[in-house]
Amino acid sequence: MGWGAGRGGCISMVEAILFDLDETLYAPGALLIQAVDRAITAFVAQRLSLDWKRADALRVRLWTEHGATVRGLQMLCDCEPRDLHAFCAKRVDPADYLAPDPTLRTCLAALAPAKYVFTNAAQRYSRQALTALGVADLFRGVFAVEFMGYRPKPDPLPYRWVLDALAVAPEHVLMVDDNPPNLRPAAQLGMRTLLVGSRPDPDGHPRVPSVLEVSHAL
Numbered sequence: 585m586g587w588g589a590g591r592g593g594c595i596s597m598v599e600a601i602l603f604d605l606d607e608t609l610y611a612p613g614a615l616l617i618q619a620v621d622r623a624i625t626a627f628v629a630q631r632l633s634l635d636w637k638r639a640d641a642l643r644v645r646l647w648t649e650h651g652a653t654v655r656g657l658q659m660l661c662d663c664e665p666r667d668l669h670a671f672c673a674k675r676v677d678p679a680d681y682l683a684p685d686p687t688l689r690t691c692l693a694a695l696a697p698a699k700y701v702f703t704n705a706a707q708r709y710s711r712q713a714l715t716a717l718g719v720a721d722l723f724r725g726v727f728a729v730e731f732m733g734y735r736p737k738p739d740p741l742p743y744r745w746v747l748d749a750l751a752v753a754p755e756h757v758l759m760v761d762d763n764p765p766n767l768r769p770a771a772q773l774g775m776r777t778l779l780v781g782s783r784p785d786p787d788g789h790p791r792v793p794s795v796l797e798v799s800h801a802l
């Protein structure tokens with residue numbers, strides 16, 4: 585088990601760690617996320633009959649405003665999230681872009697708390713990505729968008745469902761994510777939070793430059 589400073593300066597034990605997947609377990613800007621973004625842009629272009637440039641700009645805007653492009657699309661055009669995930673699954677295989685990462689494996693294996701993935705991606709894609717990185721066996725479970733009822737982070741509801749499934753008090757759960765808005769509901773529910781990477785963060789979550797340094801925060 586990992587130990588660290590909890591709220592109010594008391595020491596609390598971390599029993600479970602929730603890792604985001606994309607751009608948390610692998611580097612931001614990797615070829616995989618570029619391929620995913622291209623597939624989402626293609627879906628937006630097709631669904632809304634937009635040229636590529638406009639579709640790509642809309643994808644970025646919806647992601648920025650809603651935390652997940654699919655959330656914005658649902659409001660904009662009554663898009664069915666399953667359709668977007670199916671569309672992307674046909675076009676992107678994480679195995680084409682990710683390779684086994686022995687350093688990541690060593691760092692994750694050294695973390696004693698139970699490890700889970702909590703991602704807005706689909707279950708199949710997530711399993712493919714974890715397998716490609718060579719770390720699938722280190723995770724006790726994957727909370728993917730199907731588990732979340734297609735209500736992606738930062739919708740607060742799936743965070744409650746994840747806590748219920750874990751049956752661990754929120755103060756003993758650490759959430760690790762590269763996207764600051766995704767950490768806000770976790771903190772509001774009493775979870776510990778850790779921001780990975782360099783995105784601007786108005787909430788001031790504890791931060792590490794990469795997932796390889798999560799152990800330093802425990």
Ligand SMILES: [Mg+2]
Pocket residue numbers: 604605606607608761762763
């Ligand atoms: Mg991410």
